[in-house]
Amino acid sequence: MQKIQPVNGHALIKLNNNDEKKVGGIIIPRTAQEKLNEGIVEGLAANSTDEINVGERVIYKELSGTKIKQDGIEYLLIPVDDIIAKYVDVDEI
Known part of the structure; x- marks a missing residue:
């Protein structure tokens, strides 16, 4: 097995x-989201x-x-400088 190392x-x-499945069973394909x-x-x-x-x-x-x-998994190889934010857990806003 091989791994991609940036x-x-x-x-x-x-x-x-x-693809996202909504209430009622309607599937919204990625291309429409x-x-x-x-x-x-x-x-x-x-x-x-x-x-990061x-x-x-x-x-x-x-x-x-x-x-x-x-x-079968899609990845994106990007420069680290193109990452503009990350999600963090906080107690309060």
């Missing part, structure tokens, strides 16, 4: 590409950033990176 300041983002530029960090290049860790859910710039498909 290099040269890149991050590997696992995309959420599931508003595209969210978010995913889960699956890998980082060595020494690329201290702010593998496993975190992040938001990245639109039209960023290169799509890759491995074992």
Whole structure:
């Protein structure tokens, strides 16, 4: 089994590409949904950033990176600088 390891300041983002099923059984395909530029960090290049860790859910710039498909799962390989935010747990807003 092979694993994709980002290099040269890149991050590997696992995309959420599931069709969404709404109440009433209507399925809305991915192509008709508003595209969210978010995913889960699956890998980082060595020494690329201290702010983001593998496993975190992040938001990245639109039209960023290169799509890759491995074992039926879609990933996006993007420069770490294209990650603009991450989700964090907080007690209060």
